[in-house]
Amino acid sequence: TQLLEQSPQFLSIQEGENLTVYCNSSSVFSSLQWYRQEPGEGPVLLVTVVTGGEVKKLKRLTFQFGDARKDSSLHITAAQPGDTGLYLCAGPRAGNTGKLIFGQGTTLQVKP
Amino acid sequence: EAQVTQNPRYLITVTGKKLTVTCSQNMNHEYMSWYRQDPGLGLRQIYYSMNVEVTDKGDVPEGYKVSRKEKRNFPLILESPSPNQTSLYFCATRRGLVAYEQYFGPGTRLTVT
Numbered sequence: 001t002q003l004l005e006q007s008p009q010f011l012s013i014q015e016g017e018n019l020t021v022y023c024n025s026s027s028v029f030s031s032l033q034w035y036r037q038e039p040g041e042g043p044v045l046l047v048t049v050v051t052g053g054e055v056k057k058l059k060r061l062t063f064q065f066g067d068a069r070k071d072s073s074l075h076i077t078a079a080q081p082g083d084t085g086l087y088l089c090a091g092p093r094a095g096n097t098g099k100l101i102f103g104q105g106t107t108l109q110v111k112p
Numbered sequence: 113e114a115q116v117t118q119n120p121r122y123l124i125t126v127t128g129k130k131l132t133v134t135c136s137q138n139m140n141h142e143y144m145s146w147y148r149q150d151p152g153l154g155l156r157q158i159y160y161s162m163n164v165e166v167t168d169k170g171d172v173p174e175g176y177k178v179s180r181k182e183k184r185n186f187p188l189i190l191e192s193p194s195p196n197q198t199s200l201y202f203c204a205t206r207r208g209l210v211a212y213e214q215y216f217g218p219g220t221r222l223t224v225t
Contacts, residue, residue: 031212042116042202042216043155088155090212098143098162098209099170104154 002027004089004103012109013079021074021106023089030092032072034063037086037105079110114139116217118203124223125193133188133220135203143206144186145170145214146178148199155202161186162209193224 007022023032031050035043047056049065049072056063060083062075076083087106093099116137125131137144145160147170157170161180175197177189190197203217 033212033214035216040219042204042218043214044216045213048213090214092210092212098160099157100212100214102155104152 002091002093002101004032004091004101006087006089006103006106008106009104010107010109012111015080015110015112016078017110019076019079019108021076021087021108022071023073023103024071025091026070027094028069030069032065032069032089032091033100034072034074035088035090037088039085043086043088076108079108081110081112084108084110114215116203116205116215118201118217118220120220121218122221124225126225127194128192131190131193131222133190133201133203133222135186135188135217136184137186137203137205137215138184139205139207139215140183141205141215142183142208143211144180145204146176146186146188147202147204148172149202149219150199158188158201193222195224198222198224 005024033048034046037043047063052067052069054065060077064073089103090100093101119134142163146158147155149155156172158176159170159178161167164183167178201220204214206214
């Protein structure tokens with residue numbers, strides 16, 4: 001069974017701190033996505049990583065896809081209260097079913 | 113503006129009273145899904161549709177029905193809601209089967225008493 005495990009599940013930090021969120025699996029994924037979900041809203045796509053070893057940057061957010069395409073990380077530099085939310089990773093299920101697997105999410109709270 | 117709309121956003125109902133949650137998209141996307149989100153369980157797919165008149169079960173389809181008569185609309189039907197269907201529901205769309213970037217609606221918070 002393909003699973004995506006995210007860690008930590010919950011993170012509470014002060015404004016200005018750096019943090020890293022992990023998304024791990026024992027399975028290979030053809031791509032992985034990261035979403036952010038704010039309270040009362042639906043998830044919003046942040047990035048898709050496709051190539052092993054790929055690094056993508058979105059302002060203060062850096063996303064990396066593992067060389068073996070089994071894991072990904074999200075690093076936030078100098079976190080701000082506006083970064084608060086639930087971060088989800090997702091990847092396509094094997095077998096070309098078109099279905100996506102979601103991690104359980106990391107809840108980030110950035111305190112001013 | 114590209115968007116996915118859901119209605120209603122909040123609903124409190126009683127066991128057994130049929131309800132429909134509507135979902136509409138203006139992006140001409142072929143693939144639409146319904147998810148439920150529960151604490152500790154994450155997002156789980158209920159049903160999906162690859163095109164008009166083509167629907168299939170996701171991971172947790174029991175107690176739900178869907179239809180896809182038009183490309184833009186994908187309603188979720190609960191024929192006889194039960195308390196275990198209390199959840200946060202999201203409709204999502206994407207361009208096609210292998211275009212995995214999804215666009216989510218704002219969510220419908222359903223409480224069944």
